Amino acid sequence: MTQHDTSTATKEREVSGTSATEHPAVQASSPGQSHVAHVESTAPGSLRVDDLEAYYGSFRAVSPVSMAIEGRKVTAIIGPSGCGKSTFIRCLNRMHETARGAHIRGHIYLDGEDINGPKVDPVVIRRKIGMVFQKPNPFPTMSIYDNVAAGLKINGIKSKERSMDEIVEQALRQAALWDEVKDKLKQAGTALSGGQQQRLCIARALAVEPEVLLMDEPCSALDPIATLAIEDLIRQLAPQVTIVIVTHNMQQASRVSDRTAFFMMNAQRSGELVEYDTTAKVFTNPADKRTDDYVTGRFG
Amino acid sequence: MTVESGQPGLWRRFTAGARNQVSGSAGDVIFRLVALAFTLIILALAGSLVFTVWDGARPSIGEFGFFGFMSTEEWNPVFGEFGARHIILGTLVSSLIAVILAVPVALGIALFITELAPPSLRGPVAFIIDILAAIPSIVYGLWGMMVLVPFIAGNLNDPLIDYLGWTPFFGRPAFGLSLLAAGIILAIMIVPIISAVAREIIYSVPAAQKEGMLALGATRWEVMWKVVLPYARVGIVGAIILGLARAIGETMAVTMVIGNAGYFVANLLAPSATMASLIANEFREAGTSLHVSALIHVGLVLMIVSLIVNIAARLLVWSVATGPSGDRR
Amino acid sequence: MTSTLVDTSLRYRRRKLFSNIMVGAATAAALGMMAILALILGQVFLEGGRYLNLDFFTQRPQPLGQEGGGMANAIVGSLIVLAIAAVLALPVGFFTGIYLSEYASDRFAGFVRFVVETMAGVPSIVVGIFAYVLIVRQTGTFSAIAGGFALAVIMIPIFARAAEEALATVPFSLREGAMALGIPSWRIVLRIVVPTAGPGIVTAAMLALARAGGETAPLIMTALGNRFWHDGLMDPIATLPVQIWTYATGPYDEWHQQAWAGSLVLVGVTVGIIGFVRLVYRGTQFRQL
Incomplete structure (x- = not known):
């Protein structure tokens, strides 16, 4: 862990620059931060991506990407539309492979273990790495309660001490939705407003206690007020779960994330990781000219 | 189900104004009426189907009653008993x-x-x-x-x-x-x-x-x-x-x-x-x-x-x- | 170190096993149904093929105990009854399709479609009763006309909806273009829209005919049947499906053989036409027919 040692000095500055004041607990439990890719974080729920390529048939939608996603932190993926950021994030919980003809090359490690290993079932991966989608997609035939409990009912409750009711309540509290819905848990989830539906989907994903929560443009279908509520929520959740959020909204990325990855489409129309660094660095002093052009709004 | 089928009535709306001024010809009116007449034939056919079958069943309904017929077991053509x-x-x-x-x-x-x-x-x-x-x-x-x-x-x-x-x-x-x-x-x-x-x-x-x-x-x-x-x-x-x-x-x-x-x-x-x-x-x-x-x-x-x-x-x-x-x- | 990504819990293994079993069951349902189709068609081809010969198409039924014979009169009869049905049904369905797709208001079109689809759901035996009361009773005789009328009532809803769908696939821009030239709308419909939808309309007619051609029940009480060549349109007439029924339910092996041969011909024509249409128009229209 020599790299870890050399980066300790810079780490302090970064953390205080981003979120240390809000999350002192995280600071203590995640010493593995670095702005250098390929360094493995030791906080639980960390991901390491090694030379990942994503294909649809013979079309390579994502060119080799290598990056380390820190545990219990918020990582934002930004970039112009069509840059492969959604495809990339869908590889992280093996949702990509459900598309027609889709496959990947390279490796993704969750806390050091290959999620595409020969004995690994995507069903298990997706329980550990949850996902929230662009449009809120509560199950219309289920009540609010049953929506949150859906994952629990199939996976079973891990700890014997807690009842289903308690876990559902906790998940709804984590998603900052409890106070709004506690009196109408039996009502249909689709009766809620768009922002509430999205928080319901977040509660649904949190109820199974994932290590990582992937968010694919979770606010793209929401109004500004609902968007702010989700952003607050993301900040609050970070100490408990690793969050990777894809967004086309740069302000959002700068508000919520600790680190930011910038993707762009290359000449072969394939997505490419241009720059990955702390959010402060990417938005104020990017190393790459293209990143600078994008974050300053010169294109994209 | 293929319920969706193109643009019903669109043509009608589109042509509603034009037909009257440019080509309010007798041909258009006649053609429309002919098409309408055949459409009405289908409706008449459907109506007469229901009526005709009911009409044919009337003697039996009179003899056994509509519901009485449905709840009786006996089916004996020789003795004229039907249920x-x-x-x-x-x-x-x-x-x-x-x-x-x-x-x-x-x-x-x-x-x-x-x-x-x-x-x-x-x-x-x-x-x-x-x-x-x-x-x-x-x-x-x-x-x-x-x-x-x-x-x-x-x-x-x-x-x-x-x-x-x-x-x-x-x-x-x-x-x-x-x-x-x-x-x-x-x-x-x-x-x-x-x-x-x-x-x-x-x-x-x-x-x-x-x-x-x-x-x-x-x-x-x-x-x-x-x-x-x-x-x-x-x-x-x-x-x-x-x-x-x-x-x-x-x-x-x-x-x-x-x-x-x-x-x-x-x-x-x-x-x-x-x-x-x-x-x-x-x-x-x-x-x-x-x-x-x-x-x-x-x-x-x-x-x-x-x-x-x-x-x-x-x-x-x-x-x-x-x-x-x-x-x- | 044991992997945390491999779930060894009993619950997970049960879920996985159950999922695999159900996926297997759904697959088996599809395979099983295809096997049943193969079984039925295979049997028809095997048995029918064994007894089908040239006589079948050229001879009429022989008296019991005599060798040979065929269903030539029934085949011709079926064609005659279908021709009558086509003459009655095609204009009605065609113009209704035009009216629905080109002129009718949404509400009226919706109402007509509802009636037409409901009509398509009336059991064919009831259509037979309709034709019996309306025509056989009035004319005092079972006849080719009555049979044709019954089949026409069955064809009309099928053809009208399919023709409407075919017409609706013609792009509106074509109509607009002609409209801009000042051509009257009825000429646009007849000279541009209908020819463009032509193949679809012809296909719809073929489908309706294939459907009607396989119908048996309504012919029992209208065309009745006839062991001889028909005498005229106002007389009972033999048809292929009714002849198959008579033979199939009869007690003699020779009759059963003829029934298999007849079924092969019937299946060849109806399944052939419907299969061909579906193959050509796969996934576009006519899915529900």
Whole structure:
């Protein structure tokens, strides 16, 4: 862990620059931060991506990407539309492979273990790495309660001490939705407003206690007020779960994330990781000219 | 369901202004009226169908009463006694067997085609299943009486009585010609209908719904059972009722395998008769006008039942195909 | 170190097993149904093929006990009855399709479609009763006309909806273009829209004919049947499906053989036409027919 040692000095500055004041607990439990890719974080729920390529048939939608996603932190993926950021994030919980003809090359490690290993079932991966989608997609035939409990009912409750009711309540509290819905848990989830539906989907994903929560443009279908509520929520959740959020909204990325990855489409129309660094660095002093052009709004 | 069909009335709206000034020609008016006249012919035909069948049944209704006829058991042309209770029961039971056998198979096929099969196999499998719907019912009847009925008599009756003989539904007398044979042949005939409609409905389940469940760590079956089927449930019920309607009205295949008994017993291995099979079987030989009228009375009941069932199914399927409930992809 | 990504819990293994079983069951349902189709068609081809010969198409039924004979009169009869049905049904369905797709208001079109689809759901045996009361009773005789009328009532809803769908696929821009030239709308419909939809309309007619051609029940009480060549349109007439029924339900092996042969011909024509249409129009229209 020599790299870890050399980066300790810079780490302090970064953390205080981003979120240390809000999350002192995280600071203590995640010493593995670095702005250098390929360094493995030791906080639980960390991901390491090694030379990942994503294909649809013979079309390579994502060119080799290598990056380390820190545990219990918020990582934002930004970039112009069509840059492969959604495809990339869908590889992280093996949702990509459900598309027609889709496959990947390279490796993704969750806390050091290959999620595409020969004995690994995507069903298990997706329980550990949850996902929230662009449009809120509560199950219309289920009540609010049953929506949150859906994952629990199939996976079973891990700890014997807690009842289903308690876990559902906790998940709804984590998603900052409890106070709004506690009196109408039996009502249909689709009766809620768009922002509430999205928080319901977040509660649904949190109820199974994932290590990582992937968010694919979770606010793209929401109004500004609902968007702010989700952003607050993301900040609050970070100490408990690793969050990777894809967004086309740069302000959002700068508000919520600790680190930011910038993707762009290359000449072969394939997505490419241009720059990955702390959010402060990417938005104020990017190393790459293209990143600078994008974050300053010169294109994209 | 293909309810959506282009731009009905668009042309009418588009041309409404222009027709009057540019080409308010007699030709346009005449052509429109001709087309309208033929459309009205269809409506008149539908109306006269209902009226004519009712009219033909009037002597029987006068003699036995509309509902009295349906609740009496006796069917004795020689003595002029007619009651349809046994064939109404036979129709219900044979159709019910068909639906019970067909629904799991049809839904399995629909799920296989929409969710499980490799994309390159979906079209061909759907095509082959659909071919079943193209076979004329007389051919099903021939196959049923030549192949299925002997098979039941030789291979199914004894084991069924051995293992299920303690229930009232499997016992002797057991011939090959039976409610069970009718139920099986009807099931084969309605599987393609149910699965074709269910397929269209299941295709319309948004991918986001399935992904939402997958992302919680659900297995393939859990996604289908907890998300796909519940989401599509209204349309699937419509598809099943559509299959039921078809089974209730099916004539030739049933006539040839059910045994055309003059009674109804709860034994599935015994012969029976349905409304349609009775009409097909006796209409040519009906001697008295009361006998013919009684058969038409049966037809009237059959028509009313299948109209109700059909309309219910169409409304269900249609509400899904056009309805605002649930978000589209 | 044991992997945390491999779930060894009993619950997970049960879920996985159950999922695999159900996926297997759905696959088996599809395979099983295809096997049943193969069984039925195989039997028809095998048995029918064994007894089908040239006589079948050229001879009429022989008296019992005599060798040979065929269903030539029934085949011709079926064609005659279908021709009558086509003459009655095609204009009605065609113009209704035009009216629905080109002129009708949405509400009226919706109402007509509802009636047409409901009509399509009336059991064919009831249509037979309709034709019996309306025509056989009035004319005092079973006849080819009555049979043709019954089949026409069955064809009309099928053809009208399919023709409307075919017409609706014609792009509206075509109509607009002609409109801009000042051509009257009825000429646009007949000279541009209908020819463009032509193949679809012809296909719809073929489908409706194939459907009607396989119908048996309504012919029992209208066309009745005839062991001889027909005498005229106002007389009972033999048809292929009714002849198959008579033979199939009869007690003699020779009759059963003829029934198999007849079924092969019937299946060949109806399944052939419907299968061909579906193959050509796969996934576009006519899915529900």
